[in-house]
Amino acid sequence: MRLIDDRAAGHVDILKDLYPHVGKAWLVGVTGTPGAGKSTLVDRLIATYRKEGKRVGVVAVDPTSPFSGGAILGDRIRMQRHFTDEGVFIRSVATRGALGGLSRSAIDVARVLDAYGCDVVLIETVGVGQDELDVTRSAHTTLVVVPPGGGDDVQANKAGILEVADVFVVNKADREGADAQVRHLESMIALGREIKAGRRAVQVHIGHHAGALGGAPVDDGSWSPPVLKTVAARGEGVDALCAEIVRHRAWLETDAGRERRARQQHEQLLGHFRDTLIEAALSELGAKIDEAARSVQEREIDPYTASEGLIAAFRTR
Numbered sequence: 344m345r346l347i348d349d350r351a352a353g354h355v356d357i358l359k360d361l362y363p364h365v366g367k368a369w370l371v372g373v374t375g376t377p378g379a380g381k382s383t384l385v386d387r388l389i390a391t392y393r394k395e396g397k398r399v400g401v402v403a404v405d406p407t408s409p410f411s412g413g414a415i416l417g418d419r420i421r422m423q424r425h426f427t428d429e430g431v432f433i434r435s436v437a438t439r440g441a442l443g444g445l446s447r448s449a450i451d452v453a454r455v456l457d458a459y460g461c462d463v464v465l466i467e468t469v470g471v472g473q474d475e476l477d478v479t480r481s482a483h484t485t486l487v488v489v490p491p492g493g494g495d496d497v498q499a500n501k502a503g504i505l506e507v508a509d510v511f512v513v514n515k516a517d518r519e520g521a522d523a524q525v526r527h528l529e530s531m532i533a534l535g536r537e538i539k540a541g542r543r544a545v546q547v548h549i550g551h552h553a554g555a556l557g558g559a560p561v562d563d564g565s566w567s568p569p570v571l572k573t574v575a576a577r578g579e580g581v582d583a584l585c586a587e588i589v590r591h592r593a594w595l596e597t598d599a600g601r602e603r604r605a606r607q608q609h610e611q612l613l614g615h616f617r618d619t620l621i622e623a624a625l626s627e628l629g630a631k632i633d634e635a636a637r638s639v640q641e642r643e644i645d646p647y648t649a650s651e652g653l654i655a656a657f658r659t660r
């Protein structure tokens with residue numbers, strides 16, 4: 344796992360060798376606002392799964408980014424009671440720098456834990472940036488953890504939270520504003536479904552040249568994320584959360600669920616291909632890119648032609 348996190352020479356070969364053993368674990372992404380209680384919740388989930396006799400892996404993305412600096416120490420404290428448990432394997436990843444480095448490391452380390460024999464792998468990440476989107480694409484079930492509040496800090500629309508959440512968890516429900524947050528999220532979800540249904544209605548209308556707009560079936564077998572309240576600090580609501588994860592797992596076995604999984608895997612491969620391609624191109628072209636950038640800066644060439652030139656140079660190698 345260290346070699347993989349360091350992206351050391353030969354780490355891809357390790358991953359290739361492990362791949363036949365990958366695919367048995369349930370991957371649960373846990374994302375959301377810093378301080379929302381993700382690590383505390385993960386600690387509770389570990390305890391629950393251990394009671395069921397499951398082997399648990401945890402991948403904590405080491406938040407070296409400025410807005411969440413130092414949180415990893417907190418993560419370790421939050422989960423420390425499990426450190427001596429042989430059925431629990433906790434690993435943090437830290438690689439930044441390389442393209443999508445952090446998410447790649449997290450996903451790859453999760454795969455190692457899967458191959459190692461973990462039944463469940465919990466992947467804790469912060470926020471929903473591009474990096475985290477890659478993680479949520481790889482996870483079977485993604486939990487989005489948010490604190491109570493009016494919803495301003497959730498920015499559900501902007502951050503694409505609605506797209507990635509399989510289950511919303513309003514944690515710190517012992518604090519004021521939890522119900523307001525639940526209502527806010529539920530109305531966002533309802534709105535999202537209405538927009539989708541509206542789109543379908545329009546398609547039906549155009550397709551059949553008949554009927555009024557609206558009234559398209561909303562219950563199309565798709566998954567609508569439930570919104571749960573938890574008090575992770577006291578372990579409240581955790582059983583209900585686990586039940587939702589099981590329910591989501593069952594849904595993924597339905598036709599709509601399989602379709603969604605296939606789409607995710609397609610996106611995942613595309614993301615991986617993109618990273619691999621860019622990495623190869625960057626290392627092959629090296630100084631040519633700097634040259635092209637300089638030419639563009641001096642206005643000797645336009646950026647479109649410059650890019651085409653780089654691609655042509657890469658292809659002829």
Ligand SMILES: Nc1nc2c(ncn2[C@@H]2O[C@H](COP(=O)(O)OP(=O)(O)O)[C@@H](O)[C@H]2O)c(=O)[nH]1
Pocket residue numbers: 376377378379380381382383384414417418421514515516517518573574575576577
């Ligand atoms: N009041 C309250 N505090 C909580 C709850 N869950 C976690 N916390 C506290 O919130 C802080 C941040 O928790 P942490 O799990 O590190 O959040 P993370 O950054 O999302 O991983 C810690 O001080 C926790 O003890 C909760 O349900 N209620």
Ligand SMILES: [Mg+2]
Pocket residue numbers: 381382383414417418467
């Ligand atoms: Mg944390």
